[in-house]
Amino acid sequence: MNLDVRSLRxxxxxxxxxxxxxxxxxxxxxxxxxxxxxxxVELGTKTDVENEFxxxxxxxxxxxFSGGLDGRTILAFSPESAERLVDALVxxxxxxxxxxxxxxxxxxxxxxxxxxxxxxxxxxxxxxxIDITTPTYVDEDSGGPLEExxxxxxxxxxxxxxxVFRNQLEAADDAIGFDLYMVPTSQSIGTIxxxxxxxxxxxxxxxxAFSEMICDGANQASxxxxxxxxxxxxxxxxxxxxVPIEGVPMSLTDGVRRGVVLExxxxxxxxxxxxxxxxxxxxxxxxxxxxxxxxxxxRQSAIQEIGNIVTSGFLDGWANALExxxxxxxxxxxHDIGSAIVDPLATDLAQSQExxxxxxxxxxxxxxxxxxxxxxxPDENELRKALEQLSPAA
Amino acid sequence: MASKVLVVDDSAFMRNxxxxxxxxxxxxxxEAENGVEAVELYRELDxxxxxxxxxxxxxxxxxxxxxxxxxxxxxxVIMCTSVGQEEKMREAVEAGADGYITKPFQKPNVxxxxxxxxxxxx
Amino acid sequence: xxxxxTDTPTSTSGRIKVGIADYAVDSDGGSLTTSGLGSCIGVxxxxxxxxxxxxxxxxxxxxxxxxxxxxxxxxxxQSLLSEMQDxxxxxxxxxxxxxxGSTMFDFTSANGGESIGDRNVESARKTLERLDIDIVAMDxxxxxxxxxxxxxxxxxxxxxxxxxxxxIL
Numbered sequence: 242m243n244l245d246v247r248s249l250r251x252x253x254x255x256x257x258x259x260x261x262x263x264x265x266x267x268x269x270x271x272x273x274x275x276x277x278x279x280x281x282v283e284l285g286t287k288t289d290v291e292n293e294f295x296x297x298x299x300x301x302x303x304x305x306f307s308g309g310l311d312g313r314t315i316l317a318f319s320p321e322s323a324e325r326l327v328d329a330l331v332x333x334x335x336x337x338x339x340x341x342x343x344x345x346x347x348x349x350x351x352x353x354x355x356x357x358x359x360x361x362x363x364x365x366x367x368x369x370x371i372d373i374t375t376p377t378y379v380d381e382d383s384g385g386p387l388e389e390x391x392x393x394x395x396x397x398x399x400x401x402x403x404x405v406f407r408n409q410l411e412a413a414d415d416a417i418g419f420d421l422y423m424v425p426t427s428q429s430i431g432t433i434x435x436x437x438x439x440x441x442x443x444x445x446x447x448x449x450a451f452s453e454m455i456c457d458g459a460n461q462a463s464x465x466x467x468x469x470x471x472x473x474x475x476x477x478x479x480x481x482x483x484v485p486i487e488g489v490p491m492s493l494t495d496g497v498r499r500g501v502v503l504e505x506x507x508x509x510x511x512x513x514x515x516x517x518x519x520x521x522x523x524x525x526x527x528x529x530x531x532x533x534x535x536x537x538x539x540r541q542s543a544i545q546e547i548g549n550i551v552t553s554g555f556l557d558g559w560a561n562a563l564e565x566x567x568x569x570x571x572x573x574x575x576h577d578i579g580s581a582i583v584d585p586l587a588t589d590l591a592q593s594q595e596x597x598x599x600x601x602x603x604x605x606x607x608x609x610x611x612x613x614x615x616x617x618x619p620d621e622n623e624l625r626k627a628l629e630q631l632s633p634a635a
Numbered sequence: 636m637a638s639k640v641l642v643v644d645d646s647a648f649m650r651n652x653x654x655x656x657x658x659x660x661x662x663x664x665x666e667a668e669n670g671v672e673a674v675e676l677y678r679e680l681d682x683x684x685x686x687x688x689x690x691x692x693x694x695x696x697x698x699x700x701x702x703x704x705x706x707x708x709x710x711x712v713i714m715c716t717s718v719g720q721e722e723k724m725r726e727a728v729e730a731g732a733d734g735y736i737t738k739p740f741q742k743p744n745v746x747x748x749x750x751x752x753x754x755x756x757x
Numbered sequence: 758x759x760x761x762x763t764d765t766p767t768s769t770s771g772r773i774k775v776g777i778a779d780y781a782v783d784s785d786g787g788s789l790t791t792s793g794l795g796s797c798i799g800v801x802x803x804x805x806x807x808x809x810x811x812x813x814x815x816x817x818x819x820x821x822x823x824x825x826x827x828x829x830x831x832x833x834x835q836s837l838l839s840e841m842q843d844x845x846x847x848x849x850x851x852x853x854x855x856x857x858g859s860t861m862f863d864f865t866s867a868n869g870g871e872s873i874g875d876r877n878v879e880s881a882r883k884t885l886e887r888l889d890i891d892i893v894a895m896d897x898x899x900x901x902x903x904x905x906x907x908x909x910x911x912x913x914x915x916x917x918x919x920x921x922x923x924x925i926l
Contacts, residue, residue, distance in 0.1 A: 266717075269739040269763055276774050330648070347648035353690070354738040357717025370722030375645055375692050414772060487778035487816060487828065495792035495904050497919045504864050512864075573862055577919045580793025581902020584777070585861050588796045588816050588873050595824070719762070728758045735760045744761040751759055 244448060246625065248434045249282055249483045250596060252406065256280045257485070259362045260408035260421055263355035267410075270351060271329040273417060278409040279488040281599070284448045284481045290405055290424065293478060302352035303377045306360055309369025310432060312425035314359060316352040322417045323348060329417075349376040359421060367436055404430050407482075409492065447628045452481050454562050459602040461554035462615065469547060470528040472606050474613075479602040486597045489587040489618060493579040500613075501548030501572035502582065505556060508565050509623035512586040513555065514616045515548045516579060521611035528610075541574050548572040555602075555615060563627050586618055594621040638683035638753055639664045643673040643699070644715070645691040649738075653686060653715075656742050661749060670694025674702050677710070684749050687732070689716035689723070697730045704731035711752040715740070778828035780813035780837040784844045786910035794857035794903040796874035798830050798881050801854040801905070802837060802846075802890070803912035809846035810909035811837045817873065818880035830880040838888060853890050854914045854926045855881055856905055858897045874898065894926035 257280040264275040294301070294317070301317040318326065330347045353376050364371040406423040425433070459479040467474050484492070493516075500516035517525060525547060526540040535543070549572050560567045575582050590597060600617040619627075638661045642653045650666050657663055665680045667673040669691045677685060685703065689696040700712045713734035714727045727735055733755065734748040771787030777797060783789055789812035791799055800813045815830040826832035842848060858878035871879075878897045885892055894914070896903070901920040908915070914926040 266739045266763075269741065274772065274774075276776070278776070343647055343651070346646050350646040350648045353646065354717040357690075357738070358719065361719040364720040364722065370720055370726075373690055373718065375690055485778075487776065490793045490795070491777055493793065495917075502862060504862075575861070577795075577861070578793060578902040578904060578917075581795040581904075582861070584793050584795030584797055584902070585859075585873070589864060591816050591828070592873075724758070724760060732758050735758055737760070737762045739763055740761070741763055744763065748759065748761050 244284075244430075244434060246596070246621070251436075252282050252404070252433065253280055253483060253485060253596065255362055255366055256282065256406040256408060256423065259359035259423075260410065262358040262362065263408075263421055264410050266354050266358050267351065270354065271326060273326075273329050273412045273414075275410055275412055275417075278411055279484060279492045281407045281409075281482040281484045281488065281492070283405040283407055284452055284483070285403060285405060286452075289478075289480060290403070290422075300348070301379045302349050302356075303379060304352060304356045305374040306371050307374075308372045309364055309367050310360075310371050310425055310429045312423065312429055314356040314373075315422040315424070316355060316419060317422065318348075318417075318419040322419055325417050326351070326419075345378045349378050352376050355421065359423065363433075367433065403427070448481065450562075451628055454559050455479055455481055455600050455602070458555040458558045459604065459615065461558060462551040462602070463604045465550050465554040466525075466547065466604060466613065469550065470525060472528055472610060474604050474606050477603040477605045480600070482599050482601070484597055484599050486587050486591045486595055489597055489599055489616075490580040490584040492599070492601075493583055493616075495578045495580050497577065498579040498582060498614075499544065499576045500574075500582075501545055501552075502575050502586065503548065503552050503572050504570040505552075505567050506570075507560070507567035508563060509567075509619035509627050511617065511619035511623075512589070513552050513618070514575075514583055514586065515551050516575075516582065516614045516616070517544075517611060521613065524611045525613075545572045545574050551613070551615065555617065559627075563630055565627075583616060583618075590618060590620060597621060598624050636753075637661050638749060639680070640749070641665045641667065641673070641676055641680060641682035641685045643667040643670075643685060643691075643696065644688040645669060646688070649688070653745070656745060660746060670696060670699030670702075673699045674706075677703050678706070683711060684752060685710065685712045686715045686736075686745075687712050689714055689718055689727075697726050700727070700730040700732055709756065711756055713748050713752060715745075775812050775814050777814050778816050778825060778833075780811060780827050780833055780840070782809065782811040782837070782840045782844050783909045784809040788909060789907040790905065792904035794905065795859060795861050796857075796872065796877060798855065798857045798874075798877035798897070799903070799905045800830070800834055800837070800881055800885075801856075801907045801912075801914045802834075802841060802851050803854070803907070803909070804841065804846040804851045805912060806850050807845045807847065808909065809841050809844045810907060810912065811841045811846075812905065812907050813837045815877065815881070818876040830877050831884045834881060834884045834888070838890075848888065848890070851890050852893045852912070853885050854894045854907075854912075855892055856896045856903055856914065856916050856926065859899045859901055859903070861900050861902070896924065896926055 260277040267275040299317045300323040327344045408421040411418040459476040463474045498516040499522040502514045529543040602615040604613040665676045671694045687696040714732045715736045717738040719737045733752045775791040791814040802811045813833045815833040820829040820832040826836045858874040860872035860874045904917040906915040
């Protein structure tokens, strides 16, 4: 299977317009203004998706699709969002009484309408018809949302490469947020790639090799943080996605973040931001300066230093795999609105590219002492060149 | 004029929503959760209009519509579905559907669709 | 067979979110919000008589013909204004407030030239001048991020900043 940037753009547009339609459906049904925040095309494995569901406590509704395209769509909510949504759909309902079934029924029907609308655009684009199944409700008591996907044409291999279309939707008042996923089978991805033409396509193995590099980099960064702080950390997520450039800052909230921003140059060049929420920044600075009455300048310096080390850990593997050197600028300390920190980085690249490959990783301690988010934004053209080198044919 | 409506949908929430929406306008004489029940209840209740979901377990709405139409060619069936694909609409036409409402619907659309099929029949 | 589809819903909560490379118009006295302005520029337009207001969040100063107009300050302002006119605004009464366009980092790629933030502010000013729209208030530049909320019933633009605190323009 080969993938090219033109297909990725087509995917991204189809997914985005499907998600807008789904958001419109929810606005009509529940009377809650709903927006599509970001549409990401993620390149990962089945295990990545399952892990994400396992680690977050999610309520989800699944709908399978088959015919012109095969795969599965999932609408996933946090339990709080699900509760608020049910309240908007069936006001005044008491979930502790016999109404529990009606609550599940309302969520299933919402998913049915939203996911049905999402799929329509793909069917019309491919000039085919796609059948959808009745919805299945999954909460923490049931199995994983992908547990039955083998029957839908997915392979049994845990490391099977899949493309995941993830759309972040949220209500205008921020009270309800959820994700709409679409996971087509490999064969179906082939179908869409063919329909959108492959111009300079890269074998999916190159993306896979790059994803592995990202995972190795994130693990190295996590080990480095543990070595410096003496606190055990683990990589929670690490993924490569393809997003419209304006979607990069929009995937962060306007909560205040602290951390560092660095520029890297080489093949590829780009930007990296290492961000902590404020309590995490405090905790990490304290663990780096044990027993010291450190002033603000010293704490800032500690954060800069960890940013430096994490960046090196993250990028060294890339440079080695690509047999090149990547130069890293000194870290600039930042303390600002999260999305505004990333905005200038995306904007700089927006001058020459409409879409971006976004790498985002989250490193977390077991006891939630701190969370570290890494966002890397390589130049699209340069990354493509780098990926060509990783391709097995090269 | 109030018509007798049979509501067919596998979602209890959606059947509730349709009942509320039709209250005071039309009379919901029965509810079915799948295509098999729909065919049985149609025979039993002889409604003026059927609102028919498409994706349902056991027997889907397209098959149920064909069955109802083959038993009573004068039946009025309005598809009521989240699927808006052109190809699927063609299937509905072939099955003999008289109207096609996409979810989420708004009250005026549903009332208009019912009025239109009743008028076409008269 | 007649097909009945639902119209695109209009806002129900009176609070409209404007994304990045996006703009929106409101004429019902609700609010328009946008967040994460770094080097991006936020442009609030307000017609006090008709109450028709709009908010744009542009990324880059000048349009690239193939791009989405909402992404650029020049075409974004123009598109926003014409949508406001369609909603009943009189362009001769419309006034503007600007916020954003900061220079948060001095990256090497800027090559010592003007930062994108500065160029965004400049492009917005020029475009508004060309359209004969007065800028009545401004909070631009600096090295910090901003989030905006435009109260369309009063034309007040609330600027939130993690560093500089909140203010109303």
